[in-house]
Amino acid sequence: MMKNQISYTFQNNIPIIAETDVLVVGGGPGGFGAGVMAAKQGVKVVLAERYGAPGGMATFGEVTPFMPNHTEKQSMDKPVFTAWRKRMWEYFSSQEKEEHPFNSEELAPYLSKDIAILAMEDLLLEAGVKIFYHHTLFDVKKENGKITEAIFHSKSGLCAIRAKIFIDATGDGDLAALAGCEVETGNDEGLCQPMTTCFKIDHIDPAGKPSWEGINAIYKKCKEEGKIDCLRQSILGFNTLHNDSLHFNTTRVVKKNATDGVELSEAEIEGRKEVRKFIAFLRENVPGFENARLQSLAHHIGVRESRRIRGIVYQTSEDFFNRAKYDDGIARINYPIDIHNPAGGGTVMKYMERSQWYEIRYGTLVPLKSENLLMGCRAISLDHALHSSARIMPAVCSFGQAAGMAAAMCVKENVVPASLDGKKVREALKNEGAFL
Numbered sequence: 387m388m389k390n391q392i393s394y395t396f397q398n399n400i401p402i403i404a405e406t407d408v409l410v411v412g413g414g415p416g417g418f419g420a421g422v423m424a425a426k427q428g429v430k431v432v433l434a435e436r437y438g439a440p441g442g443m444a445t446f447g448e449v450t451p452f453m454p455n456h457t458e459k460q461s462m463d464k465p466v467f468t469a470w471r472k473r474m475w476e477y478f479s480s481q482e483k484e485e486h487p488f489n490s491e492e493l494a495p496y497l498s499k500d501i502a503i504l505a506m507e508d509l510l511l512e513a514g515v516k517i518f519y520h521h522t523l524f525d526v527k528k529e530n531g532k533i534t535e536a537i538f539h540s541k542s543g544l545c546a547i548r549a550k551i552f553i554d555a556t557g558d559g560d561l562a563a564l565a566g567c568e569v570e571t572g573n574d575e576g577l578c579q580p581m582t583t584c585f586k587i588d589h590i591d592p593a594g595k596p597s598w599e600g601i602n603a604i605y606k607k608c609k610e611e612g613k614i615d616c617l618r619q620s621i622l623g624f625n626t627l628h629n630d631s632l633h634f635n636t637t638r639v640v641k642k643n644a645t646d647g648v649e650l651s652e653a654e655i656e657g658r659k660e661v662r663k664f665i666a667f668l669r670e671n672v673p674g675f676e677n678a679r680l681q682s683l684a685h686h687i688g689v690r691e692s693r694r695i696r697g698i699v700y701q702t703s704e705d706f707f708n709r710a711k712y713d714d715g716i717a718r719i720n721y722p723i724d725i726h727n728p729a730g731g732g733t734v735m736k737y738m739e740r741s742q743w744y745e746i747r748y749g750t751l752v753p754l755k756s757e758n759l760l761m762g763c764r765a766i767s768l769d770h771a772l773h774s775s776a777r778i779m780p781a782v783c784s785f786g787q788a789a790g791m792a793a794a795m796c797v798k799e800n801v802v803p804a805s806l807d808g809k810k811v812r813e814a815l816k817n818e819g820a821f822l
């Protein structure tokens with residue numbers, strides 16, 4: 387696959403702002419997991435993020451709740467994800483703590499985007515990660531197949547960061563694509579899952595509002611009567627920590643490419659058009675919503691799917707159906723296959739029993755063609771259907787922590803990711819408390 391932008395010849399005067407062992411680009415659930423785990427291994431870690439805070443979709447995308455990825459008895463995403471949840475809980479008010487006591491194995495999914503930011507930043511800084519916010523990756527320099535520098539744009543203009551090992555945690559696989567790695571996009575027709583602008587509504591009357599089923603019955607009727615024209619077949623929403631507030635994951639923007647700047651901008655406008663329609667629909671038609679107010683709106687449209695790299699291992703949905711286990715497995719997942727229709731209404735769901743899981747292999751984090759690059763985000767080497775199950779925040783945090791562990795091992799052993807033994811990465815993760 388060709389680099390997806392015009393090529394430049396750089397002068398050698400781009401200032402180097404940092405030299406490090408490991409550079410993580412992107413501070414979403416994946417980059418957070420990568421940064422914390424790599425730094426815990428005692429190597430020098432820098433994390434560069436285009437926005438002014440960590441969290442990615444969890445914060446700027448207003449995505450909530452954490453989708454369940456656990457057996458009947460325990461979370462499958464340890465230790466970084468559970469540490470994140472614990473630190474968030476510590477920021478709860480006394481009343482919230484009383485109403486929602488913390489239990490690391492408990493499945494309570496609540497997520498507040500603002501305390502998610504504080505908790506992630508705490509843990510990154512405590513682990514010793516040097517953070518550069520407001521730095522957007524836009525190119526890489528390579529020598530003899532290896533990335534030598536990642537080039538960023540910031541308020542100061544262009545700058546570069548040198549590293550031994552690079553981790554792509556951009557969600558979209560920007561770093562891998564810029565490094566010339568092979569990528570694929572979407573389903574067989576190249577269409578990705580829809581984008582969604584998430585929002586929260588509060589000032590709802592908890593006693594007067596219908597259940598989710600009731601809200602959906604009203605939505606269906608209004609759709610039939612032509613009072614609302616949105617693609618989703620039903621409203622997808624979730625309770626929040628507070629009983630006068632609900633979260634909506636229900637707008638749907640299809641057939642736009644999140645890695646095309648113009649299309650992404652168009653998607654933001656389209657997504658917010660739907661938000662306006664939904665707020666009006668709720669206020670005008672649903673009891674209890676008469677005084678409802680927009681509490682919070684995503685600052686970045688939610689991107690479920692974009693590029694996925696081709697790695698030295700490629701896993702498909704067969705592994706979901708076979709509950710496949712591997713001796714180089716670095717994360718476990720039992721979240722369903724969950725494909726929001728890339729072309730219109732409807733969602734395909736295929737479930738797995740709670741006592742079972744499949745495993746993601748180390749090689750899915752290792753791009754075929756870049757010597758010192760690892761993937762620590764949703765853009766790993768899976769097919770469209772398996773990606774739909776693996777993309778949830780707890781699991782992505784675990785891919786990140788595995789990439790962070792592998793990067794630290796590469797630095798210490800002076801090897802490249804492709805020659806690292808995945809079984810040893812698994813063992814090292816187990817020693818840190820991973821559920822493997």
Ligand SMILES: Cc1cc2nc3c(=O)[nH]c(=O)nc-3n(C[C@H](O)[C@H](O)[C@H](O)COP(=O)(O)OP(=O)(O)OC[C@H]3O[C@@H](n4cnc5c(N)ncnc54)[C@H](O)[C@@H]3O)c2cc1C
Pocket residue numbers: 411412413414415416417434435436437440441442443444447449450451452453521522523524555556557558560581582583584635687688689690762763764765777778779780782
């Ligand atoms: C609408 C929607 C609903 C979802 N619902 C749920 C849910 O309910 N529960 C759940 O668990 N999961 C859910 N998911 C999935 C989950 O949110 C994502 O798959 C997950 O956040 C991916 O994590 P990531 O770290 O790979 O990428 P992201 O969260 O996208 O983070 C990527 C980070 O990299 C940064 N970045 C990107 N490009 C650059 C660049 N060029 N330079 C510098 N920094 C860059 C971004 O700013 C961001 O901080 C949902 C996703 C969407 C879109």
